[in-house]
Amino acid sequence: MATFVVFSSFIVYATWRAFADKDYFTEPYLSPFYSPCLTDSCKAAADFGTPFGGFPLSAALIILVFPLSFRLTCYYYRKSYYRAFWLSPPACAVAEPHAKYTGETRLPLILNNIHRYAWYAAMVIGVILTYDVVLAFGPAEGESDGIHMGLGTLVLLANVVLIWLYTLSCHSCRHAVGGRLRHFSKHPVRYWMWTQVSKLNAHHAKFAWYSLFSVALADLYVMLVANGTIEDLRFF
Ligand code: FES
Numbered sequence: 019m020a021t022f023v024v025f026s027s028f029i030v031y032a033t034w035r036a037f038a039d040k041d042y043f044t045e046p047y048l049s050p051f052y053s054p055c056l057t058d059s060c061k062a063a064a065d066f067g068t069p070f071g072g073f074p075l076s077a078a079l080i081i082l083v084f085p086l087s088f089r090l091t092c093y094y095y096r097k098s099y100y101r102a103f104w105l106s107p108p109a110c111a112v113a114e115p116h117a118k119y120t121g122e123t124r125l126p127l128i129l130n131n132i133h134r135y136a137w138y139a140a141m142v143i144g145v146i147l148t149y150d151v152v153l154a155f156g157p158a159e160g161e162s163d164g165i166h167m168g169l170g171t172l173v174l175l176a177n178v179v180l181i182w183l184y185t186l187s188c189h190s191c192r193h194a195v196g197g198r199l200r201h202f203s204k205h206p207v208r209y210w211m212w213t214q215v216s217k218l219n220a221h222h223a224k225f226a227w228y229s230l231f232s233v234a235l236a237d238l239y240v241m242l243v244a245n246g247t248i249e250d251l252r253f254f
Contacts, residue, residue, distance in 0.1 A: 021102035028230055032082075035237055039076035042237070044244040046156040047170045049237040050177060052078045054146050065153070066146075084139040089230075091133040093189050094223045137190040144185050147178045158250065169251040170239055177229070177236040184225040187218035 035042075035051050042049040043063040055063040056070045057077040070080055089095055100106045107114040122130050154171040157163060185191065196212025199205050218225075242248045 019102075021098050024227075024230075025099065025102065028234060031234055035241070036078040036082050037076050039078070041241040041244040042078070044240060044250075045159050046153050046166075047174060047240045047243065047250075048150050048153070049240040050147055050150070050174075050181075050233050051082065051237045053143075053150050054081060056080055065149070081143070084136070084143055085233075087132065088136040088140040088143075088185075089226075091130045091136050092226060093133070094226045096130060134190045134194070137185070137188050137194070140185050140188075144178070144182055147174075147181055151175050151178045158252065161252075167253045169253075170243060173236050173239045177232040180225060180229040180232045183218060184222070184229040186215060187222040187225050189219065189222070191215055192219050 032051070035049075039059065042052040043055070043060070045062065048055065048063045052060070052063070054066040055077050056066060056068060057064075057073040057080070058068050058071050059073075060068065060077055070077075073080060101108055105115055120127075122128055151171070151174050154174045155165050155167060157166050158168065192212065192215045195215055196202075196208055199208065202209040202212075243250045
């Protein structure tokens, strides 16, 4: 029930924000829902150009498909939503209501096999969000050039750390760095990387939850500052 309620709340919030197409940027913060911002409406936030120029809908819709497909096909989230939404099965050793079991062999669930490719895209998004955090150390409106920091900087920083922990603890990441090897002894570097990713992997479910909260909170913070509901707390 908790999984159902939290995921449903996130979906409602993310859908509302993705279609809002406003209050996603306030110097120097860009909401992670809208990054990278690739349309004409992004103006000062379009650090990667505007290849989608006059896209008529929200700028978030162009890029959210990547993190969304990453999370939807995640092994942990699959377990969660199969149980919480489809009761398939509701828990271990509890019979499921469906008469027939086809697993992930047919549409739409067969699409879950794209997870490896969604992970590649998530790595790119992770780099872009890290770039946004570097920019978040820049001046807000009215501040002089140089390094600055506000509460928003910390919010975006915490979010990107959790996003990286989630992305690097992914099962596909573990396989990408250490899979398809016959002898670890002949690949010490990959073995070391696999060992580190395996340690993170043990906490993947936690990172899935934490990063889900952090990305929503980061967006919420940027939105509240951008629409003037709150003022960003500036430290220096
Ligand atoms: Fe969860 Fe890859 S298994 S993100």
